[in-house]
Structures are given as C-alpha cells and as structure tokens.
Amino acid sequence: MQENKSFGAKALEFIRNNIVPILFIIICAFCIPLSGFTPSYLLNEIVTRMGRNIFLILCLLIPIMAGMGLNFAMTLGAMAGEIALIFVSDWQIWGIPGVVLAMILQIPFSILLGLLCGSILNRAKGREMITSYIISFFMNGLYQLVVLFMMGSIIPIKHFSVKLPRGYGIRNTVSLLNMRQCLDNLLAVNIKGVKIPVLTFLIIGVLCLFIIWFRKTKLGQDMRAVGQDMEVARAAGINVEHTRLISIVISTVMAGFGMIIYLQNMGNIATYSSHSQIGMFCIAALLVGGASVDKASIGNVFLGVILFHTMFIVAPRAGAAITGDSMIGEYFRVFCSYGVITIALVMYETKKRRSQNRTAQELARAAAEETAKEAAK
Amino acid sequence: MLEKKDNNFNSPSKLNDELKSTITPAAAPSKLQMREMGPLRAMAASFGLPRLIIASFLLLMFIVAPFVGNDFWTQISNVINRFSWNAILVLAMVPMIHSGCGLNFGLPLGIISGLLGATLSIELGFTGPGSFLAAIAIATPIAIVLGGGYGWLLNRIKGGEMMIATYVGFSSVSFMCMMWLLLPYHSPTMVWGFAGKGLRTTISLEGFYSEVLANFLAIRVGENFKIPTGTLLFIALMAFLMWAFLHTKTGTAMTAVGSNPTFAKAAGVNVDRMRLLSVVISTWLGALGILVYEQGFGFIQLYNAPFYMALPTVSAILIGGASVNKASIANVVIGTFLFQGMVTMTPTVMNSVIHMDMSEVIRVIVSQGMILYALTRKTEGGGR
Numbered sequence: 047m048q049e050n051k052s053f054g055a056k057a058l059e060f061i062r063n064n065i066v067p068i069l070f071i072i073i074c075a076f077c078i079p080l081s082g083f084t085p086s087y088l089l090n091e092i093v094t095r096m097g098r099n100i101f102l103i104l105c106l107l108i109p110i111m112a113g114m115g116l117n118f119a120m121t122l123g124a125m126a127g128e129i130a131l132i133f134v135s136d137w138q139i140w141g142i143p144g145v146v147l148a149m150i151l152q153i154p155f156s157i158l159l160g161l162l163c164g165s166i167l168n169r170a171k172g173r174e175m176i177t178s179y180i181i182s183f184f185m186n187g188l189y190q191l192v193v194l195f196m197m198g199s200i201i202p203i204k205h206f207s208v209k210l211p212r213g214y215g216i217r218n219t220v221s222l223l224n225m226r227q228c229l230d231n232l233l234a235v236n237i238k239g240v241k242i243p244v245l246t247f248l249i250i251g252v253l254c255l256f257i258i259w260f261r262k263t264k265l266g267q268d269m270r271a272v273g274q275d276m277e278v279a280r281a282a283g284i285n286v287e288h289t290r291l292i293s294i295v296i297s298t299v300m301a302g303f304g305m306i307i308y309l310q311n312m313g314n315i316a317t318y319s320s321h322s323q324i325g326m327f328c329i330a331a332l333l334v335g336g337a338s339v340d341k342a343s344i345g346n347v348f349l350g351v352i353l354f355h356t357m358f359i360v361a362p363r364a365g366a367a368i369t370g371d372s373m374i375g376e377y378f379r380v381f382c383s384y385g386v387i388t389i390a391l392v393m394y395e396t397k398k399r400r401s402q403n404r405t406a407q408e409l410a411r412a413a414a415e416e417t418a419k420e421a422a423k
Numbered sequence: 424m425l426e427k428k429d430n431n432f433n434s435p436s437k438l439n440d441e442l443k444s445t446i447t448p449a450a451a452p453s454k455l456q457m458r459e460m461g462p463l464r465a466m467a468a469s470f471g472l473p474r475l476i477i478a479s480f481l482l483l484m485f486i487v488a489p490f491v492g493n494d495f496w497t498q499i500s501n502v503i504n505r506f507s508w509n510a511i512l513v514l515a516m517v518p519m520i521h522s523g524c525g526l527n528f529g530l531p532l533g534i535i536s537g538l539l540g541a542t543l544s545i546e547l548g549f550t551g552p553g554s555f556l557a558a559i560a561i562a563t564p565i566a567i568v569l570g571g572g573y574g575w576l577l578n579r580i581k582g583g584e585m586m587i588a589t590y591v592g593f594s595s596v597s598f599m600c601m602m603w604l605l606l607p608y609h610s611p612t613m614v615w616g617f618a619g620k621g622l623r624t625t626i627s628l629e630g631f632y633s634e635v636l637a638n639f640l641a642i643r644v645g646e647n648f649k650i651p652t653g654t655l656l657f658i659a660l661m662a663f664l665m666w667a668f669l670h671t672k673t674g675t676a677m678t679a680v681g682s683n684p685t686f687a688k689a690a691g692v693n694v695d696r697m698r699l700l701s702v703v704i705s706t707w708l709g710a711l712g713i714l715v716y717e718q719g720f721g722f723i724q725l726y727n728a729p730f731y732m733a734l735p736t737v738s739a740i741l742i743g744g745a746s747v748n749k750a751s752i753a754n755v756v757i758g759t760f761l762f763q764g765m766v767t768m769t770p771t772v773m774n775s776v777i778h779m780d781m782s783e784v785i786r787v788i789v790s791q792g793m794i795l796y797a798l799t800r801k802t803e804g805g806g807r
Contacts, residue, residue: 166795166799169799170798170799172582173585173586173798175583175586176528176585176586176589176798177795177798177799179586179589180791180794180795180798181795183734183787183791184787184788184791184792184794184795186787186791187784187787187788187791187792188788190783190784190787191781191784191788194784195781195784369604369605371604371621373604374601374604374605377597377600377601377604378601380597380600381594381597381598381600381601384590384593384594384597385594385597385598387590388587388590388591388593388594391580391583391586391587391590392576392579392580392587394583395579395580395582395583395587396579396580398582398583399579399580399581399582
C-alpha cells in the first residue's frame with residue numbers, strides 16, 4: 047500500500063510527521079539574518095549550548111522508552127545536582143575534583159528522589175505527564191524548605207560565601223567561579239574562534255553509547271515492552287511497576303549528572319530558580335528535534351538542541367530588529383517553547399486516538415467475520 | 424445487546440432518570456463501609472483526611488493569632504475578602520470536572536479573555552461601575568470564541584486533557600505577553616508613560632471598577648473589619664445559577680458524560696457537544712472570575728501574572744473535597760475558604776511566632792501536594 051503512494055502524498059506525510067522541526071528551521075532561517083550575528087559567534091554559542099544541555103536532554107529518553115511520556119520530573123535530578131554542588135562549594139573543593147565529588151554525591155539524592163517520583167507515577171498510570179509536572183512543583187517546595195530553612199540550621203553549612211548572613215539558608219546565587227567550565231576547558235580545542243569542549247562531548251558520547259547499549263539489554267527490552275503495552279508485558283512475566291520505577295530512577299540520576307555539567311558551564315547556581323525552567327526547556331528542545339511523546343531518538347536530541355538554541359539566541363535580537371522592542375523577542379522565544387510542547391502533545395494525542403479507533407474497527411470487523419462464520423456453520 | 428439498551432430508553436423521562444442513576448454521589452464511602460469504620464473514622468473518611476488536616480491547621484491559626492499579637496477581626500476580614508476575590512475562579516473548575524474534562528489547568532485562557540475585556544473597557548472610555556459591566560460584556564464574546572476553540576481542541580484529544588490544557592494556558596499567556604506590547608492601546612492610564620504604547624504590568628483600577636461589588640451594601644465595623652457583601656452576593660448568585668444549571672436536563676446530561684461517556688452516548692447524549700459547552704462555560708467563568716478578582720484587588724495584572732493562577736485554583740477546589748471527576752458547589756465554597764484562609768493566615772501568624780516567613784514554602788507544598796493526592800487516587804466511575 048505504501049509503495050502505491052505518489053511522491054506528493056509521501057512528501058505531505060513527511061511534512062506532517064516532521065512539522066515541528068520544519069517550522070523551526072523556517073523560524074531560524076528567517077531570524078538569523080535579522081539578528082545580524084556573525085557566523086563564528088553563532089557557532090560558538092551553539093557549540094557551548096550543546097555541551098551544556100545535551101546531557102540533560104538525553105535523560106528524557108529512557109522514560110519515553112518505558113512509555114511514561116515526557117518526564118517533567120527531571121527537575122528532581124536537577125535539584126539533587128544542585129544540592130550536591132552546594133555541599134561541594136561549602137567544603138571549598140574546586141576544579142575537577144569538585145565536579146567529580148559533586149557527581150558522586152548527587153547519586154544517593156537523586157536515587158531517593160527518583161524512587162519517590164517513580165512510585166508516585168506508578169499510582170497515576172495513564173496521566174504520568176501531568177503528575178510528573180505537579181511533582182516537580184511539589185518537590186520544588188520541599189527543596190526550598192530544605193535549602194532555605196534547614197541548611198545551616200539543621201544540616202551543617204559553614205562557609206560564608208554560601209550561607210545567608212542571617213545564619214541559615216543558602217544565598218540566592220552560589221558562585222562556582224573556581225570550577226567554572228573546568229570540564230569544558232580540559233582538552234578544549236579551538237578551531238577558528240570556535241571553542242569545542244572535547245571532554246564534555248566525550249562524556250556525552252559515552253552516555254549515548256550507554257543508551258544504545260541499554261536498549262539491547264534485557265532491562266531495556268522489558269522497558270520497551272512495558273512502553274508498548276503494560277498488560278501484555280505483565281502477561282509476559284515482566285514486573286511492570288518495577289521496570290517503570292527503574293526507568294525513572296535512571297532518568298533522575300542522569301539528570302543530576304546533566305545539571306552538574308550544566309552548572310559548571312554556567313559558573314553559578316541560581317539556588318532557587320536554576321532548576322525551575324530546566325525541565326520545560328529540555329522538553330521543548332527534544333520536541334523541536336522531532337521527537338514525540340512515545341518516540342524519541344538520540345538524533346532528535348542533537349537536532350533539537352541545535353534548532354531550539356539557535357532560535358533562543360537569535361530571537362531577542364531579531365525581535366528587536368523587527369519591532370524595535372527587545373522584550374518582544376524574549377516573549378517570542380518563551381511562546382515558542384510553550385507552543386512547541388502544546389503542538390507536540392496535541393499531535394501525539396490525536397495520533398493515539400486515531401490508532402485506537404483503527405484497532406477498534408479492526409477488532410469489530412474480526413468479530414463480525416467470526417459471527418458470520420458461526421452463522422455459516 | 425443493542426436492542427435491549429434501546430428498549431430501556433424509549434421514554435424521555437425514563438432516560439433522564441437513568442442518567443441520574445448513573446451519577447454516583449460525591450466520592451464518599453458507602454454507608455456500609457462507614458458502619459464498619461466506627462463513628463470517628465467514618466467522619467474523617469466522609470470529610471476527607473487532607474481536608475480535615477488543613478481545616479484543623481486553619482482553626483489552629485485562628486486560635487493562635489490573637490495570642491501572638493495579630494488582631495483577630497482583621498484576620499477574619501482578610502480571609503473573607505480573599506475568599507470573595509477568588510471564589511468565582513474556583514467555581515470555573517466545576518463544569519469541566521462535571522463533563523469529565525478533568526481539572527481545568529487551562530484557566531489562564533479564561534483569564535486572558537477577562538483581561539482583554541478589562542483593558543478594552545478602559546480603552547473605550549468607560550468609567551466607574553459602568554466599566555465593570557462593559558468589561559463583562561466585552562469579555563463574554565471573547566471567552567465564548569476562545570473557549571469554543573479550546574473545547575474543540577480538547578474534544579480531539581480525549582484522555583490527555585489536563586496536560587494539554589496546562590500548555591494551552593501557558594502558550595496563550597506567553598502569546599498575550601507579546602500582544603500586550605503590540606496591540607494599539609492608547610489610554611494614558613494604561614500605557615507606559617514615556618513610550619506612549621505598550622501596556623503597563625499593573626494597571627490601577629482607581630476611578631474604574633475598583634471595589635464596585637465589594638462596596639455594595641458593605642458592612643464596616645471599625646477600621647479593620649469589612650465584609651464585601653456585594654461580592655459575596657454576586658458569588659452566591661453565580662453559585663446558585665451553576666447549581667440550577669447542573670440540575671437542568673442539559674446539566675444532568677453533562678454530568679452523565681463525565682461519569683460514564685459510553686453510557687451517555689448510548690442514551691443519545693451528544694458527548695462532544697456537552698464537553699464543548701462545559702469548556703465554554705468554564706472559560707467564561709474564568710473571565711468573570713478574574714474581573715471579580717480585579718475589582719477586589721484594585722489592579723489589573725498583565726504579562727506573566729496569569730501564568731500560575733490555575734494551580735492555586737485547582738488545589739483550592741481539591742482541598743474542598745472535589746476529585747478529578749467529581750465536584751460540587753460546596754467543594755468550591757469550602758475549598759476556597761480553606762485555601763485562602765491558609766494563604767492569608769500563615770504568613771502573619773508564622774512571622775509573629777517564629778520570625779521566619781515559611782508561608783510561601785508551606786503554601787507551595789500544601790497546594791501541590793493536594794493536586795498530587797488527587798491525581799494519584801483512582802478515579803471513581805468509568806471515566807477512563
């Protein structure tokens with residue numbers, strides 16, 4: 047049936063399936079000349095942002111594989127990473143040792159948070175996304191409780207550069223100046239003014255290989271089975287709840303690593319706001335790359351980061367060039383992020399519904415044939 | 424099988440009865456279960472444990488407040504005022520929950536319509552109480568159009584409403600952020616003074632409809648105690664209309680759609696139309712709600728203000744004892760009172776007791792925790 051389709055129909059279907067990336071390519075192509083940035087500056091920015099964000103976005107892939115949709119609760123991992131970095135900077139351990147220590151330190155936090163999140167999501171099957179979205183808000187409250195009130199009063203925090211002058215709580219920004227870009231600068235290669243953080247990309251490469259390998263393991267196969275159909279997977283003897291729990295824990299731990307990479311690049315922690323937007327931007331970037339709620343690949347991540355962040359860099363300047371008001375561009379890029387997520391969610395739901403209808407029709411036809419056979423007998 | 428069903432529904436009156444019988448009363452445990460539990464636990468179960476905890480917390484606040492130097496009557500007055508600002512917004516949740524569209528995280532869409540109504544009414548030169556009526560009149564068609572589109576969208580994505588609603592809300596708010604700057608508003612009370620264009624982030628309603636409802640028949644005792652009778656009456660009127668609507672034939676059909684869509688469809692109810700209607704009503708109430716909120720508060724807040732208005736509203740109705748697919752007027756009233764009471768009382772009392780403002784953190788944890796609790800409970804009835 048597929049082969050009979052004309053070229054036009056095929057092209058139409060291709061466009062329909064990839065509407066979001068195509069839309070973004072058009073936006074970028076329109077905005078880049080307007081923004082007036084030099085190509086080398088733009089390239090440099092994009093490479094920096096790739097190093098900064100890809101690890102965080104990759105952590106979304108595993109829950110998608112397990113059929114749990116977009117993990118808005120990846121912020122939990124980000125919080126764990128931030129808490130670890132706060133401790134490390136309180137102990138004044140800087141540079142690569144500091145980053146490594148923070149990465150080790152965040153693992154128990156994020157495992158704990160991941161277990162909590164996973165078990166809540168297991169109780170809300172069928173609406174994982176909205177639940178994970180609310181979990182991220184809920185945990186943000188608990189995070190504030192811990193960081194703003196318990197750190198310094200119950201949890202020992204000593205250093206004055208981290209602690210608020212009142213004696214407890216963490217400052218609004220914690221400077222990571224002494225470990226700023228230490229991962230990125232190690233082994234960095236400079237090609238015509240474009241700095242390429244080789245080590246960061248190597249770490250990302252390792253993670254990509256891990257994900258590819260993980261898909262082939264028994265656990266990875268189980269996750270895909272659970273993602274396809276929970277009931278069938280259960281009938282096949284897979285412990286569905288357990289598998290889903292593990293997928294969230296892995297995602298949260300990876301988000302913790304990702305956040306540390308992100309923050310060492312930024313050079314400071316905005317203690318109470320760094321994590322709050324991370325989930326939204328990562329998800330938007332992934333969706334811009336052409337991923338959907340039930341299907342995402344590593345290629346989507348890379349394409350998404352490039353397109354989304356190009357838009358992010360050029361939009362304010364382009365907006366200012368068109369309307370004379372830079373705020374328009376700022377609002378425009380926020381609108382784009384939300385709009386993309388909305389479109390992707392709507393497309394996923396309509397597709398799901400269409401395929402459900404088709405299955406129902408096929409079942410009805412099969413049942414009708416069955417009865418016809420019975421009658422013939 | 425089909426024939427049998429058809430026989431059941433041959434008379435319209437019977438149909439209505441049947442529809443009513445599918446609607447189970449609010450998510451309370453059955454009488455039998457209650458008897459087994461003993462009186463105290465039965466009471467807790469019927470009232471809902473989270474609601475009980477929050478109610479006792481609020482009660483404790485009221486008791487503690489005078490001892491730590493807060494004036495009791497000021498507190499009461501504050502709580503009642505805050506209640507009057509927010510009740511209609513919470514009421515806007517009811518129709519969509521009834522028709523099975525879940526919690527209306529897309530409330531910002533309604534708020535946007537209200538804001539458009541408010542700003543256009545001032546732009547067109549209305550002042551005083553007239554501007555409030557004009558704002559409602561302008562907001563209504565906008566809400567109907569936007570709500571219609573939103574409802575059409577939600578009908579195409581049954582099952583994923585809540586997530587998409589959230590993002591429809593967010594996208595519309597961020598879209599309007601651009602529009603507030605670009606739309607050709609000129610009224611000097613609203614635009615930035617130096618640029619002469621682009622709306623301000625907050626617009627004072629002094630001279631327009633600030634407290635028009637609140638001052639109607641207002642009861643004042645001393646300086647600190649004021650009851651906004653007009654607003655409360657208005658809320659009562661809207662709540663009554665909602666109650667009456669839910670008991671009309673259309674309202675009953677709507678509830679049936681929410682309780683059991685398959686059954687409702689078999690009974691000849693147009694499921695999609697009912698859902699669309701509920702979304703339109705919800706959006707319109709959202710628009711009305713924000714106007715009532717503004718008249719109490721005295722300011723119009725634009726730009727990013729509507730972003731997180733849906734979450735407190737959702738948690739308010741959930742604290743009132745509603746669930747993802749069951750809600751009543753009583754839930755709205757109790758929920759708004761408890762939530763706003765908590766929000767108003769905690770900062771003052773906390774500050775006086777321990778000199779530490781933890782209220783924001785507590786508010787976030789309680790309200791989000793409440794939504795989580797509702798989402799993780801199994802939905803009653805055959806919703807989905």
